[in-house]
Amino acid sequence: MAETSTAVESRPAAAVPAGAELRVAVLGVGVMGAFHVEGLSSRVRGARVTVVNDYAADRAEQVAASVPGARVEADPLAAIDAPDVDAVLIASPGPAHDEQVRACLARQLPVLCEKPLTTDIDSAYRIVQAEAELGRQLIQVGFMRRFDSEYVRLRQLVVSGELGNPLMLHCTHRNAGVPATFDSEMMIRDSVVHEVDVARFLLGEEIATVQVIKGAATRRAPEGFNDPMLVIFETESGRVVTDEIFVRTGVGYEVRTELVGELGSATIGLDHNVVRTGADGRWGGEITPGFIERFGAAYDRELQHWVNAARRGTIDGPGSWDGYAAVAVCEAGVEAVRTGERVTVTMGRRP
Ligand SMILES: NC(=O)c1ccc[n+]([C@@H]2O[C@H](COP(=O)([O-])OP(=O)(O)OC[C@H]3O[C@@H](n4cnc5c(N)ncnc54)[C@H](O)[C@@H]3O)[C@@H](O)[C@H]2O)c1
Numbered sequence: 042m043a044e045t046s047t048a049v050e051s052r053p054a055a056a057v058p059a060g061a062e063l064r065v066a067v068l069g070v071g072v073m074g075a076f077h078v079e080g081l082s083s084r085v086r087g088a089r090v091t092v093v094n095d096y097a098a099d100r101a102e103q104v105a106a107s108v109p110g111a112r113v114e115a116d117p118l119a120a121i122d123a124p125d126v127d128a129v130l131i132a133s134p135g136p137a138h139d140e141q142v143r144a145c146l147a148r149q150l151p152v153l154c155e156k157p158l159t160t161d162i163d164s165a166y167r168i169v170q171a172e173a174e175l176g177r178q179l180i181q182v183g184f185m186r187r188f189d190s191e192y193v194r195l196r197q198l199v200v201s202g203e204l205g206n207p208l209m210l211h212c213t214h215r216n217a218g219v220p221a222t223f224d225s226e227m228m229i230r231d232s233v234v235h236e237v238d239v240a241r242f243l244l245g246e247e248i249a250t251v252q253v254i255k256g257a258a259t260r261r262a263p264e265g266f267n268d269p270m271l272v273i274f275e276t277e278s279g280r281v282v283t284d285e286i287f288v289r290t291g292v293g294y295e296v297r298t299e300l301v302g303e304l305g306s307a308t309i310g311l312d313h314n315v316v317r318t319g320a321d322g323r324w325g326g327e328i329t330p331g332f333i334e335r336f337g338a339a340y341d342r343e344l345q346h347w348v349n350a351a352r353r354g355t356i357d358g359p360g361s362w363d364g365y366a367a368v369a370v371c372e373a374g375v376e377a378v379r380t381g382e383r384v385t386v387t388m389g390r391r392p
Contacts, residue, residue, distance in 0.1 A: 066092035069133030151351035158364025173392035182364035189339035191309035204302030261289035293328030
């Protein structure tokens with residue numbers, strides 16, 4: 042099975058001296074950035090936040106004040122250039138990623154960039170090429186599901202051969218609710234993007250085509266919005282992946298994945314949705330309300346892997362190629378929503 046992850050050891054960059062903490066600048070401290078600042082400050086070992094940057098100055102001040110020794114830098118590029126920064130965590134909105142990631146490459150700093158790597162295929166590919174020209178891997182992309190214990194277990198089942206040749210993957214991604222403006226394109230780029238990476242991670246090959254079926258819409262969706270949708274990927278070798286994306290269920294955060302192999306199948310995502318039986322003869326359960334509750338531990342494990350590798354001047358997780366592949370598949374997915382056609386994914390050659 043081909044390996045899609047780009048994580049390999051490369052020669053050390055600005056490695057942190059033995060025993061010293063990795064000094065991290067965090068760009069963008071909204072929901073994700075603030076969660077990562079907390080993680081770096083209290084749940085993850087070997088790093089500390091020295092610089093905080095946010096487009097909203099008051100937000101940056103508020104977050105920096107919660108971390109002893111952290112200061113605010115008003116300009117993101119100045120934060121990347123700061124002498125007290127060894128590595129950068131980018132949690133600004135997608136459109137800001139291209140410039141910020143390129144600045145990190147120019148300074149040869151390890152970077153953890155929240156998905157998406159960038160918002161269009163061309164800029165993502167230029168970053169893949171620029172990193173390849175450096176001859177070292179510095180960019181990790183925030184596909185945290187690769188660090189979730191259930192996805193890791195499922196991947197182990199695939200690699201061990203216990204399930205036989207994987208034939209199909211069935212994914213479900215449901216949110217209780219989203220902002221009113223969250224349209225079909227955002228459903229693909231912000232939500233389905235995770236299933237794109239999961240499919241590549243579990244099946245170890247690229248996605249070749251994308252098709253989107255728009256069924257009946259929930260009354261919770263604004264007029265003209267397609268929610269839910271069924272997204273169908275076909276991989277290079279012909280495996281089929283289905284993904285139900287439904288972001289206004291009014292229920293909770295439900296992410297499930299079933300892998301169907303020649304020798305059996307395995308499902309993950311049920312542990313977090315606990316089924317309980319009661320003395321009153323009734324049964325019911327609990328569903329995680331949001332993505333932090335479901336994937337909080339995975340984010341921290343992702344951070345710990347990144348910190349450990351960044352101290353050695355490299356990365357340990359999904360890299361720029363994985364980020365680029367996800368952008369390319371989502372681009373095809375957005376076109377598939379628009380045209381109703383099965384769209385072929387266009388990707389450049391891997392450097
Ligand atoms: N991995 C995941 O599961 C996951 C989940 C949610 C969000 N994300 C990604 O994380 C990133 C941030 O998402 P969020 O939900 O935290 O958004 P958010 O809107 O809550 O926070 C973004 C913050 O960035 C600031 N900002 C805007 N432009 C900036 C710039 N040029 N430089 C620095 N800061 C800037 C904003 O003021 C805001 O505080 C996005 O790329 C998003 O796709 C990933």
